[in-house]
Amino acid sequence: MTTRRRSCLAVALTVASLATFASSQARADEPAATPAPTVAPALPSLAPPAPPAPPAPPAPLAPLPTVSVPAAAAAPVGTPAAPVHVAAPATVAPEEGGYDGQYTPPRVVAYEGGRIPRDSRLEERARRGMVIAGVVVTGSAYLFSLAYAGSTCGAQQDCRSGSDWLYVPIVGPFITSAKAPTSGGAALAAFDGMVQVGGVALAVAGALFPQQVVVSPGRASWKVEPVSVGSGMGVGVTMTHF
Incomplete structure (x- = not known):
């Protein structure tokens, strides 16, 4: 009984081995399946941007009103005025005179010889x-x-x-x-x-x-002469003394 089982088991294993070998041979003989081609997805086409619209032309300006300018005011600003020639005043000889007005101290100078001024005198004074x-x-x-x-x-x-x-x-x-x-x-x-x-x-x-000195009197004198006052002329009095 045992021997029969072993014989059946061996036969079954042999049959299974043959079936496996036959199936593997059949697979080796079949052509290899070609893989399906990969199709890249289609990208949407981008349209070029539209050019910007040109700016609208500015509206025309209204004409300025015409203003009439007098001839005197139409001269340019930087034009210098014409020079004005002022005539020199006539020369008038001064009039001299003297009077015993406010007293002024006399002047004393050393006498070195010669004539002395009018109304002056010689004196001897200590050195x-x-x-x-x-x-x-x-x-x-x-x-x-x-x-x-x-x-x-x-x-x-x-x-x-x-x-x-x-x-x-x-x-x-x-x-x-x-x-x-x-x-x-x-x-x-x-x-x-x-x-x-x-x-x-x-x-x-x-x-x-002592030495000799010339003493001038302490007498005031006055002098009248023309003077210019602003744009006009006048008369001035100058006080002097010898």
Whole structure:
């Protein structure tokens, strides 16, 4: 029984194998199926854009009203006006005159010879420049003597080497020079004395030897002459003095 089953099973397997082989051979002999062609989808055609419409022409402007301009106003703005010639005023000789009006101080100038102006006079006056210069020189030298005497003379001691004579102007420096123990101090005191003497001599000479000067009177004078006032002429009065 078992052997029979095994024989049947072997026969069944053999039949199945043959059937499988036959089906595979039949498939190999059939032509291969051609694949269906792929069709690309059709794109819609795009129409070209329409050109823009031309702009409408502008409406014509209404004509401007005509305005009549006078001939005088029609001239261009930048045209310069015609030059106006003004005649020069006639020259009129000035009239001079004098009167004793407001007093003005007289003028004094040094006389250098020759004729003097009308209504002026010659005077002799001291030489103020020499007098002032002499006083300044003498005063400066005397102040130096006072400063030296104050430095050498104390409140509780006597002055050294005759320095107390420096308080006396003009002659004091010479006495101090004679009593000075050193040659340098004597020379300095003598120089100070000579400067004081020179200043005094200069001031005295300026006072004793005056100079001649021309003195003009302090009288006012007036002058009448034409003057221009704006676009017209007038008469002006000028006050002067000699």
